[in-house]
Amino acid sequence: MADTPRPAPVSFPEFQTVSTEAWQERIRRDLKGADPAALLWHTSEGFDVQPFYHKEALETLGDLPSPLLPEPAAPDRAWRNVPVVRVAPQNSGHDAVDQARISLDRGADGVHFIFTDDASTFDVDYLHSFLPLETTFIGYSVPHHPSSLLGRLLAASNELGGFLLTDPLTHHHNSEFASHLSELRTVIKLTQHLSKFKALTVDASFFGNRGGTNTQQIGYALNVAATYLQALPNADMSVADVATAMQLHLAIGTSYFLEIAKLRAVRRLWATLLHAFDLPPSLATTLRIHTSTSSWLQTTLDPHTNLLRFTTEAMAAVLGGATSLTVTPFDSLYREPSEFSERLARNLSIILREESQLGRVLDPAAGSYYLETLTDTLAREAWALFQATEAKGGLPKAWGTVLEELRIVSRQQFHRIATGEQVIVGSNRFTQAEEEFEFDPKKLLRSRSFDTTRAAYPTEVLRLVTAMHFRRQLQQNQRAAVVLLGQDANRAILESFLKTLPQEEQTSLPLPELAADTLSVLFSTPETVTLMYATVDQYHALAREVSAPDTADLSIHLPTLLSSDVATMQAAVERHGFQELSVNTYKTDDILARLQGKT
Known part of the structure; x- marks a missing residue:
């Protein structure tokens, strides 16, 4: 329309374009003769990070990568806030359900029940009466006989939302892996008609919570997924059926930008993995990534520092594109979490969404010189590790090598912590000399x-x-x-x-x-x-x-x-x-x- 104001072009003629060479010269001048190489960050991943990135960094990647646009967790949620509730062995689960109801009433978007044994005594009818299964997002970690629980859930409701976490390959290594395949096929068959439920979770947090690098967590997760994609299909189940049933569970550590890059890299590599199995690119966009704050750097000393760690970890998870997030209560290492610590853990995700508005933009890291380079480097390193492990026969044949590699990198971290090269605030640096413990x-x-x-x-x-x-x-x-x-x-x-x-x-x-x-x-x-x-x-x-x-x-x-x-x-x-x-x-x-x- 004629009366519609037209925006004026924005320009800053007083600011000239600064080339990479000019920036590097300024850095050398500010260092006053010191070696610029001293500013390199030698990461535990085995590659170096530069102290400075400019537009030429994107040019080295070839075409500018497209933003990663995962499907939102829900129409009004970029990610789901999913606290954990543990169910005692041989227990009806009534207390756990009551605790879950409180969490959902107070801002959680779902709940993750963790069973330490099979769920044969869990009262599904009590669960359904208070948390309707067709409308509530619920995860179930079941170490044994998950099909039995799923059967009872489906008897109570013909619609489920959430996920199942059992992953026998990761949790049991190469111990009689073939004996678990029938059970996995059963749970996938039982849930094939459920568009909102993922029956097969690759638990890559196993690697992260044992000191594994981000490269290892991604690479080995792909090895586990490839094993399932190869081993599970049969005359009644296609490789697409298996891929559709999958989601990833990643542990998020404290190295903020690396963690953002890790989630972005794993999405790209997931598309590459599915392509290797002749699956369409559209299937990769439906990947769910469930994340949880890592236990690896969690401490009992000065435990309130865990709150600060979990804040950066949660931010990295949601900025990297997680579809669900569990924040651990800060005191869970040394006691049953209190109502206070559970509330803080639950509200952290709420604040990031409601006050920080972190869910308003998908893939906010897209186009960043630094993060695009970091994502590409991490993806290349993880894919190389994946291929090297597959060349050894894949999993479960390579489990011995995988566990040894995890042991090596964890011992390297112990060494860096002992020498003070790697800081754990409140434990090996910035400690409370006269700390009073909240536990015996x-x-x-x-x-x-x-x-x-x-x-x-x-x-x-x-x-x-x-x-x-x-x-x-x-x-x-x-x-x-x-x-x-x-x-x-x-x-x-x-x-x-x-x-x-x-x-x-x-x-x-x-x-x-x-x-x-x-x-x-x-x-x-x-x-x-x-x-x-x-x-x-x-x-x-x-x-x-x-x-x-x-x-x-x-x-x-x-x-x-x-x-x-x-x-x-x-x-x-x-x-x-x-x-x-x-x-x-x-x-x-x-x-x-x-x-x-x-x-």
Whole structure:
């Protein structure tokens, strides 16, 4: 229309276009002679990230990548806020359903029930009466016999929304994988008519929560998916049926931009994988990515820092294109989450959506010089790893190699944490010297559910057992304890101790050589503490002798805390050949004093 205002062209003639060369020259000038290579970020992924990116970075990628536009989780939701509710073994689940109702009433968009056993006693009718199955988004993690639960759910309602997480290949490795295929085909067949339900979840969080790199989490997830796409189709089920039933579950860590790039890269590679199976590109756009905040860097020390970690992790998940998100309560490592911590976890996602408006734009990273380059690099590295694993026979044949690679990168992280190169706020840097724990260290270390696989475990367990030792001194408790620090803790302790010494001593003191299967322990009496080491067999023998709690099956579980009277424990430690850890003339007292900054 004639009276419609026309926008004036926007230009800034006073600002000239700055070339890459001009920016690089300015960087060199600001460095005042320092080597620009010192600004490179040597990532744990094995590739370097530049300190500066410009438009030429996109030109090296060829055509500018198209924005990734996943289908929204719901008409009014870019992603779903899905808290976890755990169902006790052999339980009707009434309490869990009641807890889920509260979460949904207070802002959650769905719920994820996690069963530690089969769900044979779970009251489906009670669930359906309070959370209608046809309108409620519900996930079910069921380790055994998922088809039985699905059958009962479908008997209650002919429509379901949500997902099933069972993934026997990842959770059981190569142990009788073929025996699980029939069950997986059954759950896919049962749910083929359900457009809002995913029956086959690839649980890539297994790799991320054990210290795996983002490259490994993507690459190995594709290996698992490829195995299902090859093994499950038969005369009654096509490869398209299997692909349609799939979704991915990824753990989101704290490296903000890498995590955004990880989700973007996995979407691109999913399309590539489906193309390799002659499936149409349209099928890739329906991929659901369920995400959860990672346990790998979660801590018991200064636990409120977990809230800050989970905030960046949640932001990375939604900006990267997750379709559902679980935020873990900050205190879940050391107690049953409280109503307070569950509310904070649930509200984090709500704030990101309602106040930060993060769901308004799909793929906001599209076109970013840095993030497009990072996405492309991560995708290339992950695809190369996927191909290398497939060349070894794929999964499950390569499981031994996969687990060894995970062990290597986790040990590298333990080393970086011990030396301070990798910071865990509140654990190895910026710590609370006089921290008061919100839990009983002794009770926590006795718990079989305590997660000892995390990056911070060697650091925090040393602090916990030191606190236990001084508490026993004050109480004049005449019992002794042996605490398992872990397979890599001695090396981490020694390297951290070495950094406290003068430079000339650091270079002259050789660290003791320990066998690969050596376990690190701390032996504590009311009078003294001693850092020691022992083999797995020696530790098993000691555990059996002192009749530790929770040692019903020592072949699969090493008790973290052993306790007995002082005389019995002292004699057993000597009899089973435990050795004190020392560096030249430095013994435990010297090592612990320096680690705690008391010298």
